[in-house]
Amino acid sequence: MFRQQGGITLKAVFIGAGSMAEAIIAGAITSGALQAENTYVTNRANNERLKELAAQYGIQSGYDMESALNNADVIVLAMKPKDAAAGLEAIRSYIHNGSVIISLLAGVGIDFMEKAIGKPCAIIRSMPNTSAAVGKSATAIALNKHVTAGQHKAAIDLFTAIGLAITVDESQMDAVTAVSGSGPAYIYYVAEAMQTSGEELGLDHETAKALIIQTLLGAADMLSESNGQAASLRKAITSAGGTTEAAIRTFDEWHVKEAIEAGVKEAAAQSKRLGLSYKH
Numbered sequence: 001m002f003r004q005q006g007g008i009t010l011k012a013v014f015i016g017a018g019s020m021a022e023a024i025i026a027g028a029i030t031s032g033a034l035q036a037e038n039t040y041v042t043n044r045a046n047n048e049r050l051k052e053l054a055a056q057y058g059i060q061s062g063y064d065m066e067s068a069l070n071n072a073d074v075i076v077l078a079m080k081p082k083d084a085a086a087g088l089e090a091i092r093s094y095i096h097n098g099s100v101i102i103s104l105l106a107g108v109g110i111d112f113m114e115k116a117i118g119k120p121c122a123i124i125r126s127m128p129n130t131s132a133a134v135g136k137s138a139t140a141i142a143l144n145k146h147v148t149a150g151q152h153k154a155a156i157d158l159f160t161a162i163g164l165a166i167t168v169d170e171s172q173m174d175a176v177t178a179v180s181g182s183g184p185a186y187i188y189y190v191a192e193a194m195q196t197s198g199e200e201l202g203l204d205h206e207t208a209k210a211l212i213i214q215t216l217l218g219a220a221d222m223l224s225e226s227n228g229q230a231a232s233l234r235k236a237i238t239s240a241g242g243t244t245e246a247a248i249r250t251f252d253e254w255h256v257k258e259a260i261e262a263g264v265k266e267a268a269a270q271s272k273r274l275g276l277s278y279k280h
């Protein structure tokens with residue numbers, strides 16, 4: 001049975017103890033989506049890392065797969081995609097009627113996981129992003145047909161503990177990966193360019209950095225409060241003959257918008273290509 005919160009506790013096991021597992025563990029324990037005493041984490045070989053996570057979050061850790069996986073309600077695949085086959089093999093015999101696999105593995109399709117498990121099994125494929133570390137991930141999830149309403153809700157609760165969670169069809173995962181999986185890197189790319197030009201214009205490193213961070217935070221809040229009206233927010237800053245107009249005109253001359261659009265589409269194409277290596 002998949003047990004709901006509010007009195008009854010979910011047993012959750014994280015296979016893999018990297019940064020993405022830690023972000024979800026931290027968010028889920030703090031929000032109460034998971035309880036520390038019923039949350040387990042294991043990895044391939046680094047016991048020091050497991051001890052560190054156990055001490056920090058009060059969770060269980062170690063290499064006794066039997067006690068971790070036996071009767072687990074939620075099994076989170078948090079290894080790198082290249083280790084997917086080994087991870088699925090390790091959990092295969094512990095899958096039962098009420099368990100759900102939540103995969104964080106970029107590019108690994110539900111079909112690949114279903115075939116590796118080899119029997120009907122609820123699977124949720126997710127694409128979080130690294131802002132999970134500060135509780136601000138934008139996560140998309142896709143469900144296979146065996147996922148129950150209760151399991152869906154528990155996954156939404158888990159990912160809501162680290163930010164925003166949206167359910168999509170699996171066919172949209174390449175687009176999601178290109179937009180929000182890789183997305184933070186695009187913003188950092190812009191921040192790098194603003195930092196470099198700010199310093200070249202004579203600002204000291206710390207001043208430029210502080211101004212850029214606050215500018216990004218403020219712009220994100222404005223975008224959120226205006227319900228995503230990016231174009232009109234931009235036009236409101238762009239006075240005729242002014243500085244913003246000069247910058248945007250230069251960006252347009254360099255085809256920056258088209259370059260970003262091409263980059264996002266190439267990320268989706270790469271996601272699709274990577275996914276092909278995880279097809280049976």
Ligand SMILES: NC(=O)C1=CN([C@@H]2O[C@H](COP(=O)(O)OP(=O)(O)OC[C@H]3O[C@@H](n4cnc5c(N)ncnc54)[C@H](O)[C@@H]3O)[C@@H](O)[C@H]2O)C=CC1
Binds near residue numbers: 043104
């Ligand atoms: N970093 C990112 O921006 C995003 C990452 N992801 C996905 O999250 C997953 C984890 O990423 P990170 O935390 O950055 O990885 P990481 O490399 O930091 O951690 C991977 C962990 O898996 C463990 N592991 C590997 N094979 C194992 C096995 N057979 N059994 C048990 N443990 C095993 C390793 O010991 C390590 O603890 C990846 O699949 C990645 O595609 C998803 C969205 C965004």
Ligand SMILES: O=C(O)[C@@H]1CCC=N1
Binds near residue numbers: 182
């Ligand atoms: O670059 C990558 O392949 C992964 C997927 C999403 C973010 N990082």
